[in-house]
Amino acid sequence: MDSLVTQFEEARRQALESLRQAEDRQAVENVRIHYLGRKGVVPNLFREMGKVSPEERPLVGKTANQTKNEIQAAVDEAFNRLAEKEEPDAGVDVTMPARRHPLGTKHPISQVMDDAVDIFRRMGFIVADGPDLETEYHNFDALNTPADHPSRDVQDTFYLPDGRLLRTQTSPVQIRVMEQQPPPVRIVCPGRCFRRDTPDATHSMNFHQIEGLYVDRQVSLADLKAALTMFAHELLGEDVKVRFRPHFFPFTEPSLEYDFSCIMCGGRGCRVCKNSGWLEISGAGMVDPAVFQAVGYDSEEWSGYAFGMGVERIAMIRYAVSDIRLLYENDLRFLKQF
Numbered sequence: 001m002d003s004l005v006t007q008f009e010e011a012r013r014q015a016l017e018s019l020r021q022a023e024d025r026q027a028v029e030n031v032r033i034h035y036l037g038r039k040g041v042v043p044n045l046f047r048e049m050g051k052v053s054p055e056e057r058p059l060v061g062k063t064a065n066q067t068k069n070e071i072q073a074a075v076d077e078a079f080n081r082l083a084e085k086e087e088p089d090a091g092v093d094v095t096m097p098a099r100r101h102p103l104g105t106k107h108p109i110s111q112v113m114d115d116a117v118d119i120f121r122r123m124g125f126i127v128a129d130g131p132d133l134e135t136e137y138h139n140f141d142a143l144n145t146p147a148d149h150p151s152r153d154v155q156d157t158f159y160l161p162d163g164r165l166l167r168t169q170t171s172p173v174q175i176r177v178m179e180q181q182p183p184p185v186r187i188v189c190p191g192r193c194f195r196r197d198t199p200d201a202t203h204s205m206n207f208h209q210i211e212g213l214y215v216d217r218q219v220s221l222a223d224l225k226a227a228l229t230m231f232a233h234e235l236l237g238e239d240v241k242v243r244f245r246p247h248f249f250p251f252t253e254p255s256l257e258y259d260f261s262c263i264m265c266g267g268r269g270c271r272v273c274k275n276s277g278w279l280e281i282s283g284a285g286m287v288d289p290a291v292f293q294a295v296g297y298d299s300e301e302w303s304g305y306a307f308g309m310g311v312e313r314i315a316m317i318r319y320a321v322s323d324i325r326l327l328y329e330n331d332l333r334f335l336k337q338f
């Protein structure tokens, strides 16, 4: 029988030869199992080493370890070589179309709010913020709304047990801002509002407004009209006209409602504007001296205008949406259009 040293060397020669010829990773793995596996050639030879005489043992032991290490190194090397070669077509077909991840879009309400705020920013307004949960004081009292005003009724307002309420309008932000800073003021406030309305095509219990407030010396109704007209032109186009109608709000005097000419029919009259040629946007007016008094502004020195606008209204006009409820259903078939 060949000496163990010879047998180890023969095993190494054969193993390295087989690895050189291996053409795929499975072949390399087979070689590895055959020579280095638990019952493989090399471990079997290791088991023979017990029979070796003490004089021969150092040489045999050294050969044994070298053999094992060299085969292992050659196996690793063969795996690496084949990995590099096989990778491009090992399960990856580079000609396949890429997997696309669906991209979301901005909700039409957010689009209108962002665009509107952008326009007012360019006109020098800064953005202010207030809480959705308001005090009666900020939502009503400080805005000169008498205790018996119908809008304060539980039928219109969601009250909390602690007396606070879900704000019915963004107007309380006017109060919060004026409480915090002396005049002049030029802010817009986009935000969510809540009312106990029965939902239908034009009403939702939860909707959005953008509030505006401008306080300075000698501000006039003409300034208000200029700002709203410029806004309408920027948002909806140069052809849009703005119309003011007398109205009443507790916090402005005089008060007015304002309309934009219908962009669907150009003011000729259609289904969207109910043949009137005009679309109601919201209310506005000159800040009532009683509101200035509530926040400690001197109404002899300062004057201002304020306005609110319904974001859903504008979104429905801009995107020709016929039912406000579509804006809240989160139906992707609807939302993907914007």
Ligand code: DAH
Pocket (backbone or CB within 6 Å): 168, 169, 170, 171, 211, 212, 249, 251, 252, 282, 283, 284, 285, 286, 305, 306, 307, 308, 309
């Ligand atoms: N807050 C009013 C509403 O929700 C809209 C409004 C009217 C806001 C006149 C104003 C304003 O700032 O001056 O109906």
